[in-house]
Amino acid sequence: GHALHQMLSDVTYGFISGTSVARDFVELPSQLYEHWLEVPSVLEAHARHWQTGEPMPADMLERLLAAGTYDQGFATVEFISSALVDLEFHTGAAPTDPMQRQAEVLEALGMPRAIRMRHATPQFAHVFSGDGYSAGYYSYMWSEVMDADAFAAFEEAGDPFDPEVAARLERFILSAGG
Incomplete structure (x- = not known):
């Protein structure tokens, strides 16, 4: 594509x-x-x-x-949690402890412990890549909406x-x- x-x-x-x-x-x-x-x-x-x-x-x-x-429900929760953590990391001041901030975001979401984020913060290259995906990981899911329509x-x-x-x-x- x-x-x-x-x-x-x-x-x-x-x-x-x-x-x-x-x-x-x-x-x-x-x-x-x-x-x-x-x-x-x-x-x-x-x-x-x-x-x-x-x-x-x-x-x-x-x-x-x-x-x-x-397992699409699990995959969706994994993805959305990663996208929301990405957005949170790019809202306001940078967190001093990204892992703690990740835990707070997931707790506020009521993230089930049995499901993990698609990408754990230390390996979540999109968050720190600087290639246009910072605060933009959600775009993959938004594209799924548009490509289904297309x-x-x-x-x-x-x-x-x-x-x-x-x-x-x-x-x-x-x-x-x-």
Whole structure:
């Protein structure tokens, strides 16, 4: 998705091309393409046995697709807790003890002890990266909302490869720039 976003950019000024868009939007193209990995015809064509080349059995394919939402509630809580700690670290003065501040945020959220943040603070590179994701980790989840909406256009057309919807995707998202 990022590569297509970059290669298909059709803008006058390169500094607004491809991934040079608002942080709230940058993950949409890359995450959108993940939806095609759940299209049965794509899996039937590409998910094949490494030795025999046989396609994945239909019952296994069905179970694989059904497992896509397994534990999604836990994953969402892990993600949101990381995003909220990230936002808290960038609100007001820097915490003198980040681990203590993390514990306070999680306590205030009522974070279940059985679930951990997706990234513990010492390893949470997005918080300290300086590459535009500081106070922006939430953008991955926001992009999930937008990419679900974008893929719904293909579903509403009745074809995950609908040429008219694909042309709109290219025109209004992939080539438009920031």
